[in-house]
Amino acid sequence: xxxxxxxxxxxxxxxxxxxxxxxxxxxxxxxxxxxxxxxxxxxxxxxxxxxxxxxxxxxxxxxxxxxxxxxxxxxxxxxxxxxxxxxxxxxxxxxxxxxxxxxxxxxxxxxxxxxxxxxxxxxxxxxxxxxxxxxxxxxxxxxxxxxxxxxxxxxxxxxxxxxxxxxxxxxxxxxxxxxxxxxxxxxxxxxxxxxxxxxxxxxxxxxxxxxxxxxxxxxxxxxxxxxxxxxxxxxxxxxxxxxxxxxxxxxxxxxxxxxxxxxxxxxxxxxxxxxxxxxxxxxxxxxxxxxxxxxxxxxxxxxxxxxxxxxxxxxxxxxxxxxxxxxx
Amino acid sequence: xxxxxxxxxxxxxxxxxxxxxxxxxxxxxxxxxxxxxxxxxxxxxxxxxxxxxxxxxxxxxxxxxxxxxxxxxxxxxxxxxxxxxxxxxxxxxxxxxxxxxxxxxxxxxxxxxxxxxxxxxxxxxxxxxxxxxxxxxxxxxxxxxxxxxxxxxxxxxxxxxxxxxxxxxxxxxxxxxxxxxxxxxxxxxxxxxxxxxxxxxxxxxxxxxxxxxxxxxxxxxxxxxxxxxxxxxxxxxxxxxxxxxxxxxxxx
Numbered sequence: 001x002x003x004x005x006x007x008x009x010x011x012x013x014x015x016x017x018x019x020x021x022x023x024x025x026x027x028x029x030x031x032x033x034x035x036x037x038x039x040x041x042x043x044x045x046x047x048x049x050x051x052x053x054x055x056x057x058x059x060x061x062x063x064x065x066x067x068x069x070x071x072x073x074x075x076x077x078x079x080x081x082x083x084x085x086x087x088x089x090x091x092x093x094x095x096x097x098x099x100x101x102x103x104x105x106x107x108x109x110x111x112x113x114x115x116x117x118x119x120x121x122x123x124x125x126x127x128x129x130x131x132x133x134x135x136x137x138x139x140x141x142x143x144x145x146x147x148x149x150x151x152x153x154x155x156x157x158x159x160x161x162x163x164x165x166x167x168x169x170x171x172x173x174x175x176x177x178x179x180x181x182x183x184x185x186x187x188x189x190x191x192x193x194x195x196x197x198x199x200x201x202x203x204x205x206x207x208x209x210x211x212x213x214x215x216x217x218x219x220x221x222x223x224x225x226x227x228x229x230x231x232x233x234x235x236x237x238x239x240x241x242x243x244x245x246x247x248x249x250x251x252x253x254x255x256x257x258x259x260x261x262x263x264x265x266x267x268x269x270x271x272x273x274x275x276x277x278x279x280x281x282x283x284x285x286x287x288x289x290x291x292x293x294x295x296x297x298x299x300x301x302x303x304x305x306x307x308x309x310x311x312x313x314x315x316x317x318x319x320x321x322x323x324x325x326x327x328x
Numbered sequence: 329x330x331x332x333x334x335x336x337x338x339x340x341x342x343x344x345x346x347x348x349x350x351x352x353x354x355x356x357x358x359x360x361x362x363x364x365x366x367x368x369x370x371x372x373x374x375x376x377x378x379x380x381x382x383x384x385x386x387x388x389x390x391x392x393x394x395x396x397x398x399x400x401x402x403x404x405x406x407x408x409x410x411x412x413x414x415x416x417x418x419x420x421x422x423x424x425x426x427x428x429x430x431x432x433x434x435x436x437x438x439x440x441x442x443x444x445x446x447x448x449x450x451x452x453x454x455x456x457x458x459x460x461x462x463x464x465x466x467x468x469x470x471x472x473x474x475x476x477x478x479x480x481x482x483x484x485x486x487x488x489x490x491x492x493x494x495x496x497x498x499x500x501x502x503x504x505x506x507x508x509x510x511x512x513x514x515x516x517x518x519x520x521x522x523x524x525x526x527x528x529x530x531x532x533x534x535x536x537x538x539x540x541x542x543x544x545x546x547x548x549x550x551x552x553x554x555x556x557x558x559x560x561x562x563x564x565x566x567x568x569x570x571x572x573x574x575x576x577x578x579x580x
Contacts (some may be wrong), residue, residue, distance in 0.1 A: 223399030
């Protein structure tokens with residue numbers, strides 16, 4: 001069973017990727033769509049496929065991989081199955097950056113202003129958390145610093161909305177915060193991908209450290225694991241991947257929490273194996289949810305973050321119930 | 329050959345020294361028991377020696393680069409943490425981490441070391457079970473096997489037999505003895521003075537951060553020492569194969 005996990009998830013992701021490409025309000029046939037995507041005659045179908053649906057499907061994969069891998073890495077490092085990518089405060093701060101851009105009107109000045117402002121917010125949070133949780137702080141300091149930064153970011157966000165002179169900007173902001181992959185372009189892919197790739201690399205390099213941390217921090221240190229370096233890679237990796245994901249997709253919750261939880265039994269609970277599995281599982285989940293937003297309410301622009309929360313919360317309750325039933 | 333040398337090791341918590349100028353050596357092939365009442369500083373001494381706590385004084389372990397240290401000494405903490413339901417074999421294999429090159433997979437030599445450690449701790453039948461599903465005593469044995477798999481010349485073990493049944497307590501101490509024959513040294517903290525008297529070559533007695541006595545069990549477990557540090561009286565006798573120690577009364 002263990003060996004089939006990665007190929008199964010890859011196949012699932014590939015199928016969902018194709019389904020995502022074929023789903024949309026334009027109503028093209030599957031054959032026509034694929035032909036237009038590959039050969040491309042410059043007509044309307046090609047335009048829709050290449051400029052709308054392809055970047056949307058690619059972003060779903062990128063966002064899903066980032067959230068899945070960040071959740072698995074944080075859970076592994078903190079040895080806590082309830083850790084999730086928002087924990088260190090980066091997504092909250094990225095949202096704050098984006099909201100400030102929306103409210104001040106900078107977001108309307110050029111296409112990349114919004115994601116760049118969100119990335120700036122994520123960067124500020126990263127510097128703050130490194131300052132607070134320092135090179136010698138333990139897991140608890142990291143968690144507390146993350147909570148403090150998240151709270152501060154959400155307070156500032158409320159303040160911005162509170163003082164907003166413009167009700168239209170408020171509703172735009174609220175909709176952005178619900179999280180979505182609609183109407184994204186390749187520009188979004190290119191701005192997010194470099195940060196995400198760096199983040200994925202840093203987090204994947206943690207495999208052995210996370211395995212050793214199964215025994216606790218003291219035992220891991222005595223096995224030659226450099227905990228300060230691992231913590232730095234973790235914070236920078238999560239910040240880069242999740243900051244970029246929030247910048248292009250808004251706040252999408254539950255992926256980083258639920259995916260590692262679902263896949264853990266299939267990889268023998270090994271944190272190093274859970275990293276790639278959660279990356280692929282996250283991609284599959286975000287693809288599936290993004291397809292569902294287009295199928296359930298095609299004319300109402302159902303937000304990805306909303307659907308994820310509606311599906312994610314009961315799923316999580318079910319998992320908790322199952323775990324409780326097993327342990328008693 | 330000396331596997332561990334501490335020279336005036338001092339660990340402070342705030343102003344107060346928790347370990348005060350501890351000087352000791354552990355030679356190759358020795359099983360050394362670290363004894364003393366609760367709060368004597370046994371755990372702090374070992375964590376300081378491993379470089380896990382800031383300290384002053386000299387320590388042969390902290391002079392080594394991190395990776396060399398991990399190949400020289402295995403550490404068995406008192407807190408028996410197993411965070412995830414990984415298999416027993418996977419957990420014991422973590423002992424091989426210091427021997428793996430970056431990005432490399434485990435080799436046949438690693439697998440042999442793991443199999444030997446599982447066999448020593450009587451765990452071969454459990455190898456595919458989730459470690460978290462085992463009883464507390466079984467988990468303790470899994471963690472000892474993990475330390476054995478590290479195949480280091482020195483083992484520091486903090487209360488490794490606490491919570492084990494008598495059979496596995498004796499088996500654990502015998503495992504340290506067997507390793508001693510091939511030159512491995514063990515510094516093991518123990519509350520069971522009977523086990524300490526019977527299975528250790530040498531005992532180091534600590535009280536309030538200081539080393540009070542260091543020598544053969546019969547020279548450390550004297551009436552005065554037991555009275556002064558533990559506040560007990562005891563009976564110590566030579567049995568057919570080793571010392572027999574029985575605590576009798578609280579005397580203060």
